[in-house]
Amino acid sequence: MTELIEQPPLTLAAEARAALGKRNLVLIGLMGAGKSAIGRMTAQALGIPFVDSDHEIERVSRMSIPDLFATYGEAEFRALETRVIKRLLRSGPRVVSTGGGAYINENTRRHIKRGGLTVWLKADLDVLWERVSKRDTRPLLKTENPRQTLENLMNTRYPIYAEAEVTVISRDVRKETMVDEVLAAIAATRKT
Ligand SMILES: Nc1ncnc2c1ncn2[C@@H]1O[C@H](COP(=O)(O)OP(=O)(O)OP(=O)(O)O)[C@@H](O)[C@H]1O
Ligand SMILES: O=C(O)C1=C[C@@H](O)[C@@H](O)[C@H](O)C1
Ligand SMILES: [Mg+2]
Structure with missing residues (x-):
């Protein structure tokens, strides 16, 4: 007689990991959306390596x-960014x-689309501004009215980020909550 052994339910991270398979998970979105912070924690939860293209470019x-x-x-920066991301x-x-x-550049976007599952961390202007105004390390925001510049970037970039397979709303909740939402969204790609 064959015995049915009940398997314990997979954890959210294990479900997401299974859904991801051999693909990379690529986080896209505007400055301050949390790509670096949430990306690092998500990699830890999935048990896979983490890389940040900005850090790699600087290295x-x-x-x-x-x-x-x-x-x-900027043009030279974008060319370097394409090469680095292609390699990563x-x-x-x-x-x-x-x-x-990165995702706004057509060339880089093509590589990203081929290279993995893309998650857009989408945030509203107030959330982004609150985060990026604390540091002035973003060259594109060195303008007379950086908040307006950020809003202009949202208007031009959001229709392009929207091409991502998955969108997760980034907001001021605990980072762990954001990670769980990213994991759940990845896991859901296998069920749909
Ligand atoms: N859910 C969150 N709640 C509170 N703060 C957050 C959250 N997510 C990110 N942050 C903080 O917001 C700031 C910006 O986040 P992060 O550097 O990860 O953004 P980014 O998308 O990588 O931006 P960039 O494109 O400039 O690299 C960091 O100080 C980070 O700790
Ligand atoms: O939004 C952008 O175009 C940029 C965002 C940063 O992550 C850096 O890659 C750089 O400051 C450009
Ligand atoms: Mg970053």
């Missing part, structure tokens, strides 16, 4: 992002947190 160029923008300009996506599964403009 390989041995320059800070503000210095790269000031010395070489090569050996999955990993969590890859991207810089805010």
Whole structure:
């Protein structure tokens, strides 16, 4: 007689991990959405490596992002960003947190779409502004009215970020809650 052994239910992280398979998890969204912070914690929960494209760019160029923008300009920065992200996506599964403009660049977006499951951390202007106004390390926000600049970026970029397979609303809740929502959204991609 065969005995039915009941399996314990998978944890949320295990379900998400199974849904991800060999794919990378790529986090996209505007500055301050939480890609780096939530990405790192999500990788830990999934038990896979974490990489942040902004950090990797700074490591390989041995320059800070503000210095790269000031010395070489945005176009050169974007070309470097494309190369770095293409390489980071090569050996999955990993969590890859991207810089805010990465997915907006057509070339980089093509690599990201091929290279993994994309999650857009979508936040409203007040949440983003509250977070980014604490530090002035973002070259694109060095304008006369940075809040307005951020709003303009939302208007132009949100229709493009919306191409992501998964959207999770980023807001001021505990980071652990955000991670659980990201995991649940990944797990749900297998059920739909
Ligand atoms: N759910 C949250 N609640 C409170 N603070 C948060 C939350 N998520 C992120 N933060 C904080 O907001 C700030 C910005 O987050 P983070 O650096 O992860 O954003 P980012 O999307 O990586 O931005 P960038 O594109 O500039 O790299 C950090 O100080 C982070 O700790
Ligand atoms: O939104 C953007 O275009 C940027 C966001 C940051 O993560 C950095 O990649 C850089 O400051 C550009
Ligand atoms: Mg970041």
